[in-house]
Amino acid sequence: MNMFYSKNIQDTLKDLNSDPLKGLSSEELEKRKKKFGDNKLASQKKQTLLQLFIAQINDVLIYILVAAAVISALVGETSDAIIIAVVIVLNAVIGIIQESKAEHSLEALKTLSTPKAIVKRDGELTEISSEDIVPGDIIIIDAGRYIPCDLRLIETANLKIEESALTGESVPVDKSSSLILEDKNIPLGDQKNMAFMSTLVSHGRGVGVAVATGMNTEIGKVASLLKESKKELTPLQKKLEQLGKILGIGALGVCAIIFIIGLLQKRDLFEMFLTAISLAVAAVPEGLPAIVTIVLALGVQRMIKENAIIRKLPAVETLGSVNIVCSDKTGTLTQNKMTVTKFFADKFLGNIEKLDINNLTHKLLIENLILCNDATYSENNKTGDPTEIALLDAGIKFNLFKDELEKIHSRINEVPFDSDRKLMTTVNKYNDEFYVMTKGAVDNLIKICDNIYLNGKVVPLTQEIKTSFLDAAASMSKEALRVLGAAYKKVSNAHVEIDNLENNLTLIGLVGMIDPPRLEVKDSIAECKKAGISTVMITGDHKATAFAIAKSLDITQDENETISGVDLDGISQEELNKKIDNLKVFARVSPEHKVKIVKAFKSKGNIVSMTGDGVNDAPSLKIADIGVAMGITGTDVAKGASDMILTDDNFSTIVSAIEEGRNIYNNIKKSILFLLSCNLGELIAIFIAILLGWSSPLRSIHILWINLVTDSLPALALGIDPKDKSVMDEKPRSPKENIFTGSVMYLALNALLIGALTLIAFQIGMTKYSGSLMHAQTMAFMVMSISELVHSLNMRSKDKSIFKIGFFTNRALVISILLGILLQNIILFIPALRNVFKVYFLNAYDWMWIIILSLMPLLFNEISKLIKKKEK
Ligand code: ATP
Numbered sequence: 001m002n003m004f005y006s007k008n009i010q011d012t013l014k015d016l017n018s019d020p021l022k023g024l025s026s027e028e029l030e031k032r033k034k035k036f037g038d039n040k041l042a043s044q045k046k047q048t049l050l051q052l053f054i055a056q057i058n059d060v061l062i063y064i065l066v067a068a069a070v071i072s073a074l075v076g077e078t079s080d081a082i083i084i085a086v087v088i089v090l091n092a093v094i095g096i097i098q099e100s101k102a103e104h105s106l107e108a109l110k111t112l113s114t115p116k117a118i119v120k121r122d123g124e125l126t127e128i129s130s131e132d133i134v135p136g137d138i139i140i141i142d143a144g145r146y147i148p149c150d151l152r153l154i155e156t157a158n159l160k161i162e163e164s165a166l167t168g169e170s171v172p173v174d175k176s177s178s179l180i181l182e183d184k185n186i187p188l189g190d191q192k193n194m195a196f197m198s199t200l201v202s203h204g205r206g207v208g209v210a211v212a213t214g215m216n217t218e219i220g221k222v223a224s225l226l227k228e229s230k231k232e233l234t235p236l237q238k239k240l241e242q243l244g245k246i247l248g249i250g251a252l253g254v255c256a257i258i259f260i261i262g263l264l265q266k267r268d269l270f271e272m273f274l275t276a277i278s279l280a281v282a283a284v285p286e287g288l289p290a291i292v293t294i295v296l297a298l299g300v301q302r303m304i305k306e307n308a309i310i311r312k313l314p315a316v317e318t319l320g321s322v323n324i325v326c327s328d329k330t331g332t333l334t335q336n337k338m339t340v341t342k343f344f345a346d347k348f349l350g351n352i353e354k355l356d357i358n359n360l361t362h363k364l365l366i367e368n369l370i371l372c373n374d375a376t377y378s379e380n381n382k383t384g385d386p387t388e389i390a391l392l393d394a395g396i397k398f399n400l401f402k403d404e405l406e407k408i409h410s411r412i413n414e415v416p417f418d419s420d421r422k423l424m425t426t427v428n429k430y431n432d433e434f435y436v437m438t439k440g441a442v443d444n445l446i447k448i449c450d451n452i453y454l455n456g457k458v459v460p461l462t463q464e465i466k467t468s469f470l471d472a473a474a475s476m477s478k479e480a481l482r483v484l485g486a487a488y489k490k491v492s493n494a495h496v497e498i499d500n501l502e503n504n505l506t507l508i509g510l511v512g513m514i515d516p517p518r519l520e521v522k523d524s525i526a527e528c529k530k531a532g533i534s535t536v537m538i539t540g541d542h543k544a545t546a547f548a549i550a551k552s553l554d555i556t557q558d559e560n561e562t563i564s565g566v567d568l569d570g571i572s573q574e575e576l577n578k579k580i581d582n583l584k585v586f587a588r589v590s591p592e593h594k595v596k597i598v599k600a601f602k603s604k605g606n607i608v609s610m611t612g613d614g615v616n617d618a619p620s621l622k623i624a625d626i627g628v629a630m631g632i633t634g635t636d637v638a639k640g641a642s643d644m645i646l647t648d649d650n651f652s653t654i655v656s657a658i659e660e661g662r663n664i665y666n667n668i669k670k671s672i673l674f675l676l677s678c679n680l681g682e683l684i685a686i687f688i689a690i691l692l693g694w695s696s697p698l699r700s701i702h703i704l705w706i707n708l709v710t711d712s713l714p715a716l717a718l719g720i721d722p723k724d725k726s727v728m729d730e731k732p733r734s735p736k737e738n739i740f741t742g743s744v745m746y747l748a749l750n751a752l753l754i755g756a757l758t759l760i761a762f763q764i765g766m767t768k769y770s771g772s773l774m775h776a777q778t779m780a781f782m783v784m785s786i787s788e789l790v791h792s793l794n795m796r797s798k799d800k801s802i803f804k805i806g807f808f809t810n811r812a813l814v815i816s817i818l819l820g821i822l823l824q825n826i827i828l829f830i831p832a833l834r835n836v837f838k839v840y841f842l843n844a845y846d847w848m849w850i851i852i853l854s855l856m857p858l859l860f861n862e863i864s865k866l867i868k869k870k871e872k
Contacts, residue, residue, distance in 0.1 A: 065704075240288060322607050323533050325654055335515060346454060425438040452507045610628065612628070613633045627644070775840040783853045
């Protein structure tokens with residue numbers, strides 16, 4: 001075992017044959033990849049086909065069916081027994097196929113949201129999937145990132161790492177690359193020059209060389225198998241489970257009643273038993289859970305194409321109820337393409353072109369902004385925070401380049417930017433002295449300045465000059481510019497304590513940068529308004545900047561609807577709850593404020609989505625109904641706490657996800673209501689027949705066949721009904737609403753209709769072919785299955801005519817209906833199947849009735865839609 005913590009950096013790099021300036025070369029990479037494999041922890045073994053099959057049939061309902069099959073076989077009804085067995089197997093196979101498809105797309109989701117890592121390879125920084133890391137890779141880490149493998153640190157700047165995943169200790173550990181630990185047996189928690197896979201950078205930044213990957217890492221050794229997290233059911237799926245149970249119990253009750261009635265009517269005991277089973281089967285929509293899973297999974301896959309990755313399945317449903325979208329400004333509502341356009345120094349406010357590099361103040365301003373900067377710039381590659389890239393771009397206009405400047409004024413120390421302080425500081429060498437260079441939000445910066453640099457001289461910062469600075473900042477902010485201030489101080493010793501860097505500074509000047517709104521966002525905000533969703537802007541920027549942009553995007557036109565972080569601090573949660581309805585823009589907020597804001601909106605019963613990207617955004621993302629993390633700029637922490645990730649960081653994607661969420665919910669609702677109205681129809685038909693003392697109009701096999709085969713295809717097709725744009729004309733769905741709200745009558749009437757049609761067909765058969773129960777049952781079987789297939793067309797919209805929507809806008813549905821009819825005919829045409837299903841070959845007269853009766857659901861529903869439209 002190489003104890004890298006006891007080696008110095010040079011020896012470590014030599015051991016691993018790695019160069020921190022260039023990183024690994026492509027050829028070397030290939031070799032190491034072959035040798036070490038993927039950098040991932042072994043996951044649990046996949047279930048075998050047999051296990052999957054057993055899971056499918058492990059269900060009370062299936063037990064009942066098996067019992068029925070066994071009893072049928074015992075009493076000599078072999079064909080019944082065989083058919084029940086075939087249906088059970090068929091159903092399990094369809095279940096396995098559907099579930100593995102769903103599993104597959106959910107698996108894809110997981111890989112999409114696995115953390116990425118920044119590595120240096122072939123001399124360039126690139127972002128790669130963590131799985132591709134090999135020992136010897138040079139890896140850049142910063143706050144909010146997961147450590148992708150075990151590292152020996154080779155550079156650290158105030159680096160703190162939270163190692164609870166490995167050591168259980170939740171207090172972040174200070175790390176330092178310069179330490180060398182001689183002792184032989186140092187516990188992991190004390191290896192302060194190392195960083196371990198799956199731990200989290202909570203502060204600062206650093207560079208490390210990969211010393212172990214995959215199962216060779218410390219976490220790999222303890223967690224020999226990655227525990228799969230439990231599958232999460234959506235609220236709807238949970239309710240369906242309950243519904244299934246209620247229906248199951250209800251069915252048993254009905255069975256008992258039927259059985260008793262049958263006994264009283266002195267019917268054949270075995271016939272009554274089979275009928276009771278058919279009823280139990282009829283009452284429970286067997287295919288439903290699988291259909292809901294697959295519809296959710298397909299929807300989630302569609303959302304990936306639209307740049308939204310769902311991390312938690314329940315979010316798909318919640319999306320449809322969202323009525324408040326809280327969005328960060330920078331990068332989400334705006335393009336995050338910053339350009340410095342103005343500056344203020346030596347009491348002069350003007351366009352950046354007017355900056356005079358020979359003026360001492362101007363020069364120090366721009367040097368400060370380039371040196372106190374973590375972005376990097378090469379000919380074809382810019383990396384870093386767009387705010388900082390803009391500053392480097394501004395420098396280049398005046399022939400000042402970061403790499404050249406850093407050669408002269410090397411960086412000795414630093415305090416990274418964070419959104420609470422809104423400041424960043426470096427210490428740079430200036431000849432024999434050291435300059436503390438600080439940049440950040442003006443209001444925060446001015447508080448730690450005593451002096452000002454004017455015409456090359458340091459003079460005290462008077463109230464008058466302060467006011468002139470704040471006025472200049474306000475004037476830039478009103479033009480929607482993001483304003484950044486610069487300040488410095490000289491120190492003689494580079495190693496001043498960190499707490500002593502950001503004080504007694506000398507103010508230098510300001511720059512203002514523009515960040516244009518994203519073009520598509522204004523339309524999306526208007527779309528939200530129409531859909532009953534209100535957009536709220538949350539930003540670290542100044543109130544005036546925020547309001548200027550909010551106004552241009554039409555989030556609000558009223559300045560009274562803006563509030564800043566300081567004012568938020570001044571009021572209690574209760575007070576904020578009271579006034580929250582009248583607030584649209586939250587400026588100069590820090591991540592802690594976001595929690596207060598979400599709580600306030602939720603206190604009014606709103607369903608809130610909140611965006612976030614930083615380390616400290618996790619709490620607000622967690623308590624929001626939908627936490628949305630940025631895919632590009634977001635930290636691993638924010639992504640880990642989120643329900644959904646935007647791969648393009650774009651506000652408009654949230655809106656499309658909401659639209660998609662509403663559609664998915666509606667489609668699931670269509671499938672569920674369709675299946676339930678069919679099952680209820682079957683129940684009504686049999687129950688009434690028994691009550692009237694008739695023979696059962698359907699054999700148990702017929703019902704099984706319809707439920708498990710001919711009904712499932714249209715139900716699935718309804719689940720993938722094309723997007724309906726008009727969902728965004730409606731208000732968000734109330735979270736209290738359930739799938740039946742407003743649909744109970746609809747469900748009951750259609751079930752009654754299908755039941756009645758089946759009974760009519762049965763009676764026609766009984767009258768025409770008096771005595772041939774089989775002939776009458778065949779007619780009932782055909783009408784029941786085909787009228788249900790036709791009824792699926794009605795389900796596409798509750799109020800729009802199918803002729804208006806267009807039959808072929810959902811081809812899958814048309815195909816599944818035709819396929820269903822074809823299957824019914826195959827049963828009739830093939831003598832062997834006729835025997836098994838106990839059906840009779842029908843003539844033209846029979847077919848005339850079947851067609852007329854089966855079309856009734858379409859006719860009735862079209863008429864009712866017409867009447868509804870007239871009433872409106
Ligand atoms: P939004 O919340 O709209 O997405 P943001 O998250 O970019 O904005 P912050 O990053 O918290 O907001 O920035 C808030 C303020 O901090 C800015 O207005 C700017 O003055 C200052 N600031 C931003 N980036 C830096 C930086 N890299 N160095 C110093 N100061 C910065």
